[in-house]
Amino acid sequence: RECFCSFTTTGDILTQELLCIFGTGDLGRSLGQRLLQTGYRVVYGSRRPHSCGPLPERAQVMSHAAAAQSANLVFICIHRENYDFLETLAPELKGKVLVDVSNNVEKNLYPEANAEYLQRLIPGAHVVKAFNTLSAWALQNGPSDANRQVYLCGNNAEAKQAVSVVATKLGFTVLDRGSVSAAKELEDFPLQLFPEWRLPLRLAVGLTAFFFFYLLIRDIISVYIKEKKDISFRIMVSLANKVFPIVSLIMLSLCYLPGVIAAFLQLYRGTKYKRFPDWLDRWMLCRKQLGLLALGFAFLHVLYTLIIPIRYYVRFRLSAITVSENRTPEFDTTMAWRTDSYYSVGILGFGLYLLLGITSLPSVSNALSWREFSFIQSKLGHVTLFFCTFHTYLYGWDKFLRASSYKWYTPPGYMLCLVLPSVVLVLKLLLLLPCVDRSLTRIRQGWERTNPDDDSRKSLLT
Numbered sequence: 001r002e003c004f005c006s007f008t009t010t011g012d013i014l015t016q017e018l019l020c021i022f023g024t025g026d027l028g029r030s031l032g033q034r035l036l037q038t039g040y041r042v043v044y045g046s047r048r049p050h051s052c053g054p055l056p057e058r059a060q061v062m063s064h065a066a067a068a069q070s071a072n073l074v075f076i077c078i079h080r081e082n083y084d085f086l087e088t089l090a091p092e093l094k095g096k097v098l099v100d101v102s103n104n105v106e107k108n109l110y111p112e113a114n115a116e117y118l119q120r121l122i123p124g125a126h127v128v129k130a131f132n133t134l135s136a137w138a139l140q141n142g143p144s145d146a147n148r149q150v151y152l153c154g155n156n157a158e159a160k161q162a163v164s165v166v167a168t169k170l171g172f173t174v175l176d177r178g179s180v181s182a183a184k185e186l187e188d189f190p191l192q193l194f195p196e197w198r199l200p201l202r203l204a205v206g207l208t209a210f211f212f213f214y215l216l217i218r219d220i221i222s223v224y225i226k227e228k229k230d231i232s233f234r235i236m237v238s239l240a241n242k243v244f245p246i247v248s249l250i251m252l253s254l255c256y257l258p259g260v261i262a263a264f265l266q267l268y269r270g271t272k273y274k275r276f277p278d279w280l281d282r283w284m285l286c287r288k289q290l291g292l293l294a295l296g297f298a299f300l301h302v303l304y305t306l307i308i309p310i311r312y313y314v315r316f317r318l319s320a321i322t323v324s325e326n327r328t329p330e331f332d333t334t335m336a337w338r339t340d341s342y343y344s345v346g347i348l349g350f351g352l353y354l355l356l357g358i359t360s361l362p363s364v365s366n367a368l369s370w371r372e373f374s375f376i377q378s379k380l381g382h383v384t385l386f387f388c389t390f391h392t393y394l395y396g397w398d399k400f401l402r403a404s405s406y407k408w409y410t411p412p413g414y415m416l417c418l419v420l421p422s423v424v425l426v427l428k429l430l431l432l433l434p435c436v437d438r439s440l441t442r443i444r445q446g447w448e449r450t451n452p453d454d455d456s457r458k459s460l461l462t
């Protein structure tokens with residue numbers, strides 16, 4: 001068995017292992033500096049050993065061939081496009097561990113992964129893919145919270161172990177992703193840009209744009225056309241304070257709709273052991289991002305609401321009313337009930353919304369048991385949806401019945417946004433009916449309703 005130990009003993013003296021780095025560029029320099037700080041000795045292999053850029057103190061520089069011969073483990077800090085020359089070093093690199101740190105500028109640029117290509121160039125070496133998910137900057141600064149992990153893969157267990165030892169000594173946590181065939185996946189990691197946020201972000205932008213133009217035409221352009229009155233200043237606060245809560249409420253309901261659909265699907269199929277369709281799977285996987293974006297929009301709504309009393313338009317209207325009536329207006333108890341109720345329910349809804357956001361922080365969710373997390377996210381989540389929906393119904397009050405609410409035969413934005421949360425809440429209520437809940441609970445505990453058709457088909461086949 002080969003051994004690529006990190007320390008070798010010479011008599012009583014513990015000699016630090018010498019590691020080799022090919023390439024004196026950004027990553028090579030940062031890696032070398034960290035290795036030296038950790039106690040390793042470092043030798044660089046360079047095309048120009050006498051004229052390469054500034055390198056960490058105490059590091060040696062040699063030709064590639066000489067450097068390769070002096071160490072067992074070689075980091076290839078060179079772009080894949082320049083790998084060809086390594087083929088000529090095959091004899092010097094035979095039996096060595098080659099760490100491929102390379103990335104590509106886009107996905108599927110080459111038919112095979114860079115690490116597989118390197119292995120093909122030097123079949124006698126043991127290629128390990130590692131460190132490619134860290135930036136030169138992160139390597140130089142050492143592991144921070146965000147960059148604590150080093151993913152690696154390779155075909156030779158001893159070689160992987162040798163690289164793991166180095167990564168662990170540098171302070172990283174190693175995650176073994178298996179054989180070299182996983183290299184392509186690792187090389188795609190740094191090319192991903194918030195993959196799980198993409199769908200929720202697109203949805204948020206789409207809904208915002210739709211409601212912005214809908215309300216712009218309905219509430220501002222219509223007034224200009226009908227009454228020749230310019231109220232375009234309302235775009236900045238009034239319109240924004242309609243669009244944001246509307247989008248927030250719709251996105252909040254979109255967090256809870258897939259759970260309800262999943263439950264009905266399980267009831268219909270009579271089993272929990274059948275896979276959900278792909279679209280439902282993907283939808284369920286991005287609920288956290290949907291929820292956090294929805295919380296962001298709700299937060300904006302609350303901030304916009306706070307500035308209502310200091311708006312010039314509001315202060316002007318108040319003083320105009322006082323001057324024109326020249327007397328204290330009569331107190332309307334119904335109006336007081338209505339406004340206090342929807343403020344209060346809105347505040348309760350927002351409080352719970354914040355709780356959902358806080359529990360989704362990894363530091364908090366890690367401190368909760370699965371049951372506690374599920375209680376807050378699922379049970380209190382539905383209560384949040386209920387409060388926010390109720391807040392909007394109370395805001396509408398009797399306006400649902402007034403014909404004047406339906407300008408140009410179109411409903412106001414808050415009525416449109418109530419459709420989805422109302423549907424989700426009604427469906428959830430149906431699921432809570434004791435007879436339905438009992439069946440669902442049994443199915444989720446593993447019980448299966450066998451389909452007589454399937455059974456007869458199965459028996460025919462056997």
Ligand SMILES: Cc1cc2nc3c(=O)[nH]c(=O)nc-3n(C[C@H](O)[C@H](O)[C@H](O)COP(=O)(O)OP(=O)(O)OC[C@H]3O[C@@H](n4cnc5c(N)ncnc54)[C@H](O)[C@@H]3O)c2cc1C
Binds near residue numbers: 266353359361445
């Ligand atoms: C601010 C905010 C933050 C959020 N953060 C997160 C977050 O960090 N993580 C997250 O996941 N979501 C998060 N969400 C989204 C949402 O709160 C959760 O996904 C919530 O758990 C959804 O509840 P649910 O009851 O609809 O779905 P779930 O609790 O996932 O249940 C849905 C379906 O899963 C299946 N199921 C549930 N239990 C079982 C079982 N025991 N056996 C078999 N099948 C079962 C059933 O089919 C069920 O219908 C967040 C939302 C908001 C607003």
Ligand SMILES: NC(=O)c1ccc[n+]([C@@H]2O[C@H](COP(=O)([O-])OP(=O)(O)OC[C@H]3O[C@@H](n4cnc5c(N)ncnc54)[C@H](OP(=O)(O)O)[C@@H]3O)[C@@H](O)[C@H]2O)c1
Binds near residue numbers: 022024079131134135
């Ligand atoms: N920079 C990062 O943050 C980062 C992060 C993760 C992964 N990576 C990967 O690390 C590798 C190096 O990246 P880098 O940013 O350090 O690149 P870089 O700054 O351009 O350095 C590359 C080095 O490769 C050597 N080189 C250039 N052309 C060569 C050729 N034709 N033949 C042989 N050697 C040649 C040079 O060293 P000599 O002049 O000494 O020969 C050069 O300094 C790449 O594969 C990259 O994908 C980089």
Ligand code: HEM
Binds near residue numbers: 348
């Ligand atoms: C601190 C908590 C909250 C307060 C004080 C509050 C207050 C208000 C006020 C004053 C309005 C009327 C705005 C206007 O006149 O244009 C309103 C409307 C509305 N609120 Fe809230 N709200 C709160 C939280 C929420 C939350 C968490 C949601 C859920 C997403 C929400 C959803 C809505 C909706 C949909 C409207 C109707 C928007 C419209 O079309 O005019 N609110 N809220």
